[in-house]
Amino acid sequence: MSLRFRVLGSGSGGNATLVEGGGALVLLDAGLGPRQLAERLQSAGVDPAALDAVFVSHEHGDHARGALAFSAKWGVPLALTRGTSRAAGFAAAKMPACEEIAPGETRTIRKLAVRAVAVPHDAASPLAFVVSAGAVSFGHATDLGHLSRGLVDAFRRCDAVLVESNYDPAMLRDGPYPWSLKERILGPFGHLSNGDVGRLLEKGLGAACRQVVLAHLSRKNNHPELALQAAAEALARAGRREVALALATPEGTDWIAVRASRAVGRRRDGQMRLF
Ligand SMILES: [Zn+2]
Ligand SMILES: [Zn+2]
Numbered sequence: 001m002s003l004r005f006r007v008l009g010s011g012s013g014g015n016a017t018l019v020e021g022g023g024a025l026v027l028l029d030a031g032l033g034p035r036q037l038a039e040r041l042q043s044a045g046v047d048p049a050a051l052d053a054v055f056v057s058h059e060h061g062d063h064a065r066g067a068l069a070f071s072a073k074w075g076v077p078l079a080l081t082r083g084t085s086r087a088a089g090f091a092a093a094k095m096p097a098c099e100e101i102a103p104g105e106t107r108t109i110r111k112l113a114v115r116a117v118a119v120p121h122d123a124a125s126p127l128a129f130v131v132s133a134g135a136v137s138f139g140h141a142t143d144l145g146h147l148s149r150g151l152v153d154a155f156r157r158c159d160a161v162l163v164e165s166n167y168d169p170a171m172l173r174d175g176p177y178p179w180s181l182k183e184r185i186l187g188p189f190g191h192l193s194n195g196d197v198g199r200l201l202e203k204g205l206g207a208a209c210r211q212v213v214l215a216h217l218s219r220k221n222n223h224p225e226l227a228l229q230a231a232a233e234a235l236a237r238a239g240r241r242e243v244a245l246a247l248a249t250p251e252g253t254d255w256i257a258v259r260a261s262r263a264v265g266r267r268r269d270g271q272m273r274l275f
Pocket of ligand 2: 123
């Protein structure tokens with residue numbers, strides 16, 4: 001069964017990722033305005049009304065900004081936690097449909113399964129997602145302050161992962177943000193640094209993974225080259241030459257196909273030494 005994804009927007013300007021597989025089409029986050037979201041879907045060859053659901057990871061504007069208006073305009077149901085719905089102010093709004101999901105739950109649309117995974121972030125009930133079609137899985141995590149065991153476990157069997165590589169610590173420290181915001185980003189419920197991602201790739205990546213996409217880079221506190229270099233060095237240290245590395249720009253990516261790994265060794269599975 002085939003599975004593919006396409007990032008439509010990434011970073012503080014707005015996040016959205018389209019995933020297609022198992023006869024279904026879903027959006028993970030709708031942080032772009034509804035018109036821009038529709039335009040980017042159309043340039044990906046997708047009719048916005050053909051989407052089966054929009055899963056919203058958390059209430060921050062760069063993930064939820066366009067969700068309500070997009071849902072209403074195109075008749076696409078939202079899927080989100082009760083906490084996110086309340087915090088975003090969606091609870092009282094009129095929506096065509098709203099599916100409540102809880103962390104740990106899996107929603108299946110035709111043959112596409114979307115599992116909600118709790119992540120540590122300063123929002124009401126923030127989620128990462130693992131999307132699976134048959135034996136192929138794609139992990140998607142933006143906005144988390146540290147690598148939780150639950151997330152690393154959920155990602156271990158993924159054939160492709162997208163993970164935020166938000167900041168370079170030196171750039172953040174010396175950058176223009178007020179100290180209170182720097183503390184928030186650096187804290188355990190803020191965002192992942194390039195080094196955090198390196199740790200995930202070196203020690204926590206499952207043997208099945210063949211594709212890593214770095215996303216949600218800060219424009220002020222990171223450079224694409226720094227993020228890519230840190231990730232590439234971590235993969236090299238782990239001897240993972242078979243893993244392709246890509247980066248989502250603010251405008252997103254092209255379609256990326258997720259393929260099931262045939263040669264899944266037992267070498268690395270179960271050898272998580274992050275904790
Ligand atoms: Zn964000
Ligand atoms: Zn956030």
